[in-house]
Amino acid sequence: MTSASATAGAALPQERRLVTPIPGPKSQELMARKNGAVAQGVGTVMPVFAARAAGGVVEDVDGNRLIDFGAGIAVTSVGNSAEAVVRRASAQLADFTHTCMMVTPYEGYVEVCEQLAELTPGDHAKKSALFNSGAEAVENAVKIARSYTGRQAVVVFDHGYHGRTNLTMALTAKDMPYKHGFGPFAPEIYRVPVAYPYRWLTGPENCAEEAAAQAVDLISKQVGAENVAAIVIEPILGEGGFIEPAPGFLPRIAQFAKDNGIVFVADEIQSGFCRTGRWFACEEEGVVPDLITTAKGIAGGLPLAAVTGRAEMMDAPHVGGLGGTYGGNPVACAAALGAIETMRELDLNAKARRIEEIMKGRLTALQEKHQAIGDVRGRGAMLAIELVRPGTKDPDAQLTAALAKACHAAGLVVLTCGTYGNVLRFLPPLVIGEDLLAEGLDILEGALSRNA
Numbered sequence: 001m002t003s004a005s006a007t008a009g010a011a012l013p014q015e016r017r018l019v020t021p022i023p024g025p026k027s028q029e030l031m032a033r034k035n036g037a038v039a040q041g042v043g044t045v046m047p048v049f050a051a052r053a054a055g056g057v058v059e060d061v062d063g064n065r066l067i068d069f070g071a072g073i074a075v076t077s078v079g080n081s082a083e084a085v086v087r088r089a090s091a092q093l094a095d096f097t098h099t100c101m102m103v104t105p106y107e108g109y110v111e112v113c114e115q116l117a118e119l120t121p122g123d124h125a126k127k128s129a130l131f132n133s134g135a136e137a138v139e140n141a142v143k144i145a146r147s148y149t150g151r152q153a154v155v156v157f158d159h160g161y162h163g164r165t166n167l168t169m170a171l172t173a174k175d176m177p178y179k180h181g182f183g184p185f186a187p188e189i190y191r192v193p194v195a196y197p198y199r200w201l202t203g204p205e206n207c208a209e210e211a212a213a214q215a216v217d218l219i220s221k222q223v224g225a226e227n228v229a230a231i232v233i234e235p236i237l238g239e240g241g242f243i244e245p246a247p248g249f250l251p252r253i254a255q256f257a258k259d260n261g262i263v264f265v266a267d268e269i270q271s272g273f274c275r276t277g278r279w280f281a282c283e284e285e286g287v288v289p290d291l292i293t294t295a296k297g298i299a300g301g302l303p304l305a306a307v308t309g310r311a312e313m314m315d316a317p318h319v320g321g322l323g324g325t326y327g328g329n330p331v332a333c334a335a336a337l338g339a340i341e342t343m344r345e346l347d348l349n350a351k352a353r354r355i356e357e358i359m360k361g362r363l364t365a366l367q368e369k370h371q372a373i374g375d376v377r378g379r380g381a382m383l384a385i386e387l388v389r390p391g392t393k394d395p396d397a398q399l400t401a402a403l404a405k406a407c408h409a410a411g412l413v414v415l416t417c418g419t420y421g422n423v424l425r426f427l428p429p430l431v432i433g434e435d436l437l438a439e440g441l442d443i444l445e446g447a448l449s450r451n452a
């Protein structure tokens with residue numbers, strides 16, 4: 001047995017178990033306390049409180065064991081409390097918790113940056129800077145691109161999601177719930193179409209070409225390519241609906257950026273670190289971003305984020321221009337090294353591809369039975385179904401919410417997403433057992449036959 005193949009929470013049986021209704025009495029009690037003490041803006045997908053989690057299971061405070069198709073929003077790809085994460089983070093906790101990278105630096109930070117240089121696409125010289133959250137990484141990618149180019153404009157895409165800070169709200173497409181009432185937003189942000197095959201008006205065939213042409217036209221005519229510092233895109237759009245841009249779209253946009261001296265930024269915060277069956281989703285089409293932002297899956301659940309990119313771009317900001325008190329915290333760095341060790345040892349890219357094989361087959365079969373499933377899409381363990389009114393492409397957010405609720409009641413953690421709120425997304429930990437995957441899909445199938 002390799003050191004990474006066991007999880008610290010291995011004592012948690014890998015099985016679904018319902019011992020109370022969902023939510024149980026202890027969760028209800030905690031929810032009442034939450035409502036009294038926590039701002040309501042911090043919503044929850046499920047009304048149950050976690051007590052333990054490992055592998056593909058989350059156990060709640062009432063002793064119910066839920067099958068996890070959410071991984072804390074694509075974070076615990078290596079599983080909760082993965083052995084190498086706990087081992088390395090615990091050792092670091094005992095040695096020191098914080099000195100601040102900007103005061104007396106430490107090796108773990110450097111080692112994470114070395115790993116990022118090795119794992120991200122392209123064999124050019126690379127450097128990284130570490131931060132606490134995805135939004136902070138995206139903000140810093142924009143700072144770096146502006147500093148490098150001396151330009152101000154930033155181009156983003158329909159259905160894009162980049163975070164909840166002021167700048168990243170401006171980069172994010174969807175008003176409710178992310179932006180509503182929170183303006184004014186940062187200036188010099190321009191949004192252009194993305195190649196969304198299922199909803200492209202002329203159909204999926206020419207979607208990549210037409211969407212890229214429209215995007216380029218808008219940038220050239222309305223912004224001026226020479227004013228653009230960065231184009232920021234998710235290689236698979238996450239919160240916006242797990243949209244895979246039609247093949248050919250990303251390379252076209254990357255080429256346009258290159259031809260015009262624009263920094264091409266791949267936001268791989270959700271799609272990175274083995275999630276799609278590759279270290280990074282943009283590898284699928286051989287796209288090499290100038291800068292790449294990572295977070296979520298990087299550290300097995302501890303807060304860490306990074307910007308990695310061409311050394312000459314990363315070195316554009318002056319000394320002291322990048323940083324933050326906690327950025328690249330030593331415990332989070334140790335956890336990241338443990339997570340990366342686990343990904344390599346367990347070959348989690350292969351696991352993600354296997355999850356796709358199992359889940360996509362079942363989801364496609366379900367689509368044949370249920371007209372409400374308009375589209376099945378995604379790669380690796382980043383999969384989704386888009387729900388519509390039968391015979392149309394009208395988004396069915398109500399059905400989506402009802403299905404999620406039915407799954408939750410049956411002990412399956414699923415998340416929704418999408419600009420129209422009509423996408424059910426599946427993001428299991430990559431270490432989930434195949435029996436749990438199958439059982440989760442059975443629950444979804446049952447929910448569909450009762451609701452759709």
Ligand SMILES: *Cc1c(COP(=O)(O)O)cnc(C)c1O
Binds near residue numbers: 234271
């Ligand atoms: C989650 C996410 C972010 C924001 O990350 P936080 O850690 O929540 O700030 C940015 N971009 C993408 C693509 C994301 O999925």
